[in-house]
Each structure stands twice: as structure tokens, then as C-alpha cells.
Amino acid sequence: MFSGDMATAGEILRRSLTDEVGVSKGSFSGSEELHVLAVDDSFVDRKVIERLLKISSCKVTVVESGSRALQYLGLDGEKSSVGFNDLKINLIMTDYSMPGMTGYELLKKIKESSVFREIPVVIMSSENILTRIDRCLEEGAEEYIIKPVKLSDVKRIKDVIMGGDGKQKKRRSVRKRGREDRIYSLSPSSLVQSSSSPAFDFLPSPFSTLSLSKRPKLQTRD
Amino acid sequence: MDLLSQLRGQIADFSAFLHREGFVDDQFTQLQKLRDESSPGFVVEVVSLFFEDCEKLVNNMAKALEQQIVDFKQVDSHVHQLKGSSSSIGAARIHNVCIAFKTCCEDQNRNGCVRCLQQVNHECIQLKNNLQTLFNLEQQIIAAGGSIPAKQ
Numbered sequence: 011m012f013s014g015d016m017a018t019a020g021e022i023l024r025r026s027l028t029d030e031v032g033v034s035k036g037s038f039s040g041s042e043e044l045h046v047l048a049v050d051d052s053f054v055d056r057k058v059i060e061r062l063l064k065i066s067s068c069k070v071t072v073v074e075s076g077s078r079a080l081q082y083l084g085l086d087g088e089k090s091s092v093g094f095n096d097l098k099i100n101l102i103m104t105d106y107s108m109p110g111m112t113g114y115e116l117l118k119k120i121k122e123s124s125v126f127r128e129i130p131v132v133i134m135s136s137e138n139i140l141t142r143i144d145r146c147l148e149e150g151a152e153e154y155i156i157k158p159v160k161l162s163d164v165k166r167i168k169d170v171i172m173g174g175d176g177k178q179k180k181r182r183s184v185r186k187r188g189r190e191d192r193i194y195s196l197s198p199s200s201l202v203q204s205s206s207s208p209a210f211d212f213l214p215s216p217f218s219t220l221s222l223s224k225r226p227k228l229q230t231r232d
Numbered sequence: 233m234d235l236l237s238q239l240r241g242q243i244a245d246f247s248a249f250l251h252r253e254g255f256v257d258d259q260f261t262q263l264q265k266l267r268d269e270s271s272p273g274f275v276v277e278v279v280s281l282f283f284e285d286c287e288k289l290v291n292n293m294a295k296a297l298e299q300q301i302v303d304f305k306q307v308d309s310h311v312h313q314l315k316g317s318s319s320s321i322g323a324a325r326i327h328n329v330c331i332a333f334k335t336c337c338e339d340q341n342r343n344g345c346v347r348c349l350q351q352v353n354h355e356c357i358q359l360k361n362n363l364q365t366l367f368n369l370e371q372q373i374i375a376a377g378g379s380i381p382a383k384q
Contacts, residue, residue, distance in 0.1 A: 054282050057278050058263070065268065136316050160259075160262050
């Protein structure tokens, strides 16, 4: 049965085990911790997202690039760096702009994989570019969030995933919901619950034409 | 007024000042909420990481801008990185300089870039000093038997 070299055998074994264990096929038992794979090339951002997730009671694996993420998932054709039983990821959160492989390219690879395509993927980006957002949502991203990511974002995403709706999102025409113009998604199940936090103005207009003036920043909150 | 109340008053005033003057924004407050008993040094750690990154990027940008022929794409990618991380920690002023800096890169405006870099450097130093003051006040509160107030 195990013809060929050990690496191939390992892969066969891993695949059948993951099928058995049931790598997140849209449903979530709720009694386990959510295991999130976070991908970002910035170490400041990695530290922050890791903390956001840990404080939200998630198990976190953080990697610095798309290729490392694929390596971790075992999608790069090489032997996985992770033990068979550990490979249960419930959510992937990835930065968009990364050197080498962008978050979009990573998203595509994940959605092309029969094993991992059901795992929700959230794209994070500092840039609010509608064509980019469309592309990501069309490719199957659960959400596209404008950075910086907040605790309320993580809590919301977690609720959606643990709600275990498991229903396939139909590939309808792209319908964007701009919540405070920073969160975009397709499915109504990802609907942003009304949040008590005020609108977050991350590009305060008084400073968009930078001057060296000492004008105080206009507060849009508090 | 006892020492603890005095310190709390000081830190409240100082935080308000930092926000009012745009040194930090709501994202910084968000980060402060992420502290707890298991990770009390979180904000200090992230901020330290940020400043290390900042110094490295500033040095790289300075070198790039000194070249005979400036590689504006290179500079732009450094600015992009700094813009991202400053936004992530709520370093609003630095973030705002980066926005203007990016424009100078796109315009291939060397003088503009140099000015922006000087401004970035200046803001980094100011923020570092301000946050150090904040962290010192927090340490004093802890030493006086209090706990760090997490802003709601």
C-alpha cells in the first residue's frame, strides 16, 4: 500500500486522517477552541493579531508568509511541519499585501484545495480598493476587513464561524456591505451586528494634506 | 489626595493629552484593552517592536534617499510598511506623515521625501518619549499598589 518513498506515504496518511478528523467542513462542534491560522509579513501586525485571537479564546498559529502557510497546511507538496492530529484549522486570516505570495494568491490556493476549501478565509488589508475587495470576495473570501483589525472584528468573525451555519454561500453577484466602510462580505450570515463602538475614522481628513501645522486632530469619537 | 489617586489623575490627563494632540488614536486604546494578567506587558512589547521596526525603516529610507538615483519604489515599500505598522498600534501622527510620504514617493519628489523622512523621525522620537512617560506612570501606579486602568 505504501509504495514509493516515505514522504508520499506520509501525505497519503495525512490526507486520509484529515478527512476522518473532519477538517472544518463548514460546521463547528463548539466544544473545541477555534484554531486560527494567521498570516502577515509585518511582525507588529502578527503580534497584534495573535493577541486579539488569544484573548478571544482561540488557538493561534501565526506565520509570516503565504508560502509558510501552505507549508503548514501541507499544500506545498512537501511533508507537513505539523503532526497529523493537529492539522485542524477552523479559520484563516491573512494580510493581503505580502511579498512573494499575496493574500489573494493564498486564498486561491486554499479554495483550489479539496481538503481546505471549506475553511473560511478572511482577508485583512490597509487598503480600501473596491476592485481588490470584489476580487477577493468573488474568489471565496469570507470577509475583507480594512486594517487595523479590532477586537470587535475578531469577536464577530468568531461568532459567525461558531454559529456553524455550514451552508454553502451561493456565488451570487458581489454584494458589498460596507460597515463603517471597512468590512466587506457577501453572505448575510456574516452580517455585522450593530456595534456599540462609534465609526472609526482611520483617515482623518485634516491630516490628509499633511502640513507641519500643530492643528489639533479633530476627534470623531468620544 | 493619596498618591494613587494623584497618579491616576496624572495618567488620565496625560492619556487625554496624547489623544487630543493626535499622538495616538483609538487603535492604541484598543491595544490597551488587550492587556490582562497573562500578558501585562503586551502594549510595551508591541510598542517596542514597532520602534525597532521604525528605526530600521528610517535608516533604510535615509540610505535609499542618499543614492544618486533614488529607487522610489524601494522607499515607497518601506513607507508602506511603516504606514501599516503605525496604523496597527495607533501611532496616528506617524501614520499621517506616511500618507504624505507615499505621495512624495509616487511623485518621485526627493526633497519632499527627505522632508517627510525628517518628520517621521521627529514624530517617532516624540512618540517614543511620550509613551515612555505613559509607561513610567503605569509602573508607578503598580508600585503604589494599584492596577493599570484599562480604558473602556
